[in-house]
Amino acid sequence: MKLFPYGHATHPQWRMAAGLVLAQLRAQMTLPDYAPEPRLALVYITDHYAQDAQAVLDHLRQALPEVTDWAGTVGVGIAVNNAEYFDEPALAVMLCNVAPAHYRVFSGVSPLPADWADAALVHADPATPDLAELITEMAGRTQQGYVFGGLTSSRTRSVQFAISADQPQTLAAGGVFEGGLSGVAFSSRVGLLSRVTQGCQPIAAEHEVTEADRHVVLKLDGQPALDVMLDALKISLSEPQKAIPVVRSTLVGLSPAGQSGVGRAGNLGNDVLVRHIVGLDPMRQGVAVAEHLAPGMRLTFCQRNVHAARADLVRVCAEIREELEPEMLSIEAINAFSDDPVPTLPQAGKRIAGAVYVSCTGRGGPHFGGPSAELQIIRHALGDVPLVGFFAAGEIARHHLYGYTGVLTVFTTD
Known part of the structure; x- marks a missing residue:
């Protein structure tokens, strides 16, 4: 080709x-x-x-x-x-x-x-x-x-x-x-x-959805979801002028049940679906998001972050390059690790x-x-x-x- x-x-x-x-x-x-x-x-x-x-x-x-x-x-x-x-x-x-x-x-x-x-x-x-x-x-x-x-x-x-x-x-x-x-x-x-x-970075610990009603998460780790979000964002509804811009700039990362969405480096995993927060439900202490929710899902509050986006883009490009160009051993190294007097050379990578x-x-x-x-x-x-x-x-x-x-x-x- x-x-x-x-x-x-x-x-x-x-x-x-x-x-x-x-x-x-x-x-x-x-x-x-x-x-x-x-x-x-x-x-x-x-x-x-x-x-x-x-x-x-x-x-x-x-x-x-x-x-x-x-x-x-x-x-x-x-x-x-x-x-x-x-x-x-x-x-x-x-x-x-x-x-x-x-x-x-x-x-x-x-x-x-x-x-x-x-x-x-x-x-x-x-x-x-x-x-x-x-x-x-x-x-x-x-x-x-x-x-x-x-x-x-x-x-x-x-x-x-x-x-x-x-x-x-x-x-x-x-x-x-x-x-x-x-x-x-x-x-x-x-x-x-x-x-x-x-393109987003987690800003708080990951939580388990323990109760939900369609698009509204009601409880996270057994606690009222609205309280958990306010605590994570360090805001209060008693100060709406400060709270509303923070909520509008916050997203949620959702992962399947039993699967963590945050990697060891603190970045979002490939399977995380990022969705908007579309409303608050003070009566039920819930948070509405633009995705159907189910108990057991993992939820992470996150925000868009240019540095995280750049680092993750570099990471996926490096993964592709590594898969295309496997590390090649020298002839001396091949001879050292092989009993075959004429060892098979590693196959060339792809482009x-x-x-x-x-x-x-x-x-x-x-x-x-x-x-x-x-x-x-x-x-x-x-x-x-x-x-x-x-x-x-x-x-x-x-x-x-x-x-x-x-x-x-x-x-x-x-």
Whole structure:
């Protein structure tokens, strides 16, 4: 698998941006390290182009007739290698060098068959009813139970792209959709590594939910939940002018029953779901959160923290690099540990052919210290690799819907 050609550009007129992107793609496709004839494209646009989504897709397809399958969505910002385009008109395209037999574009008019795929890239409309259940169902249609992606973020149309030459339904629909889920599913023959990076820091000890009523936690560790929260935040309802801003800036991290959500280093674990506090219930001494609760769950009060977000992003990038590049022993060390006069050398590691990064809209720009700082961290850790993605209204990983996180997924090759 060769490197994935990719291009990106910003311009007030989408045709000019598309021309710049196409020039980059065509130039890379002539280079020996890049794939010359990929069939699958991922396309991400900012919402400045959302009203012209069909025209953008038609133009790209006509300019690249060898690319038969397209998937993507819109965001208030899009991500590329070493840069982000936030709140400005921009377009990014990556051509994935994956054999047609090992991927399938899906959408509402062409659903994904059960047990066909190993994993799937999913784009979803945040206004879709029962979205969390649909994501869980989609994960259940994959053999690994793993999906990755995010929710469309747009101030205009929440469009998705999904079109395949092998699927007449998508061709008839034009390839631009609103509502529901769409994306690309991949077979086990496609090498993928994916990690979730959290953007919040615990500010108090972890508690067990011992009593709850749907979205309201009533007791934590057997104590009234409101009292526990006020004590953890060091505030009092008798001073509402001081208490309200603190509560508004506080989130909760939720973990499954019997599973701690805080690591040894004091950071939130990968499986923690961060949710907003949406209200207080003084009559029942409860705290309402934006998630259905059940006794036994673990709850941690937390806040957004730039230093924790940077450190966790570096950590997940390092984990990917370590998995791709196992430590190599010297010939002398191999001989010292082996009785074989001609020992087998360790296999070479893998490299990144392309990457997709989906980050929360609340993480982009200044949250990491400046424009494009988040993507620059990834570039520093992973190197100069093809990367596209978008800033989402919610991030998808495994079978969960996350918030304030980043989901980094890389395509690997020998």
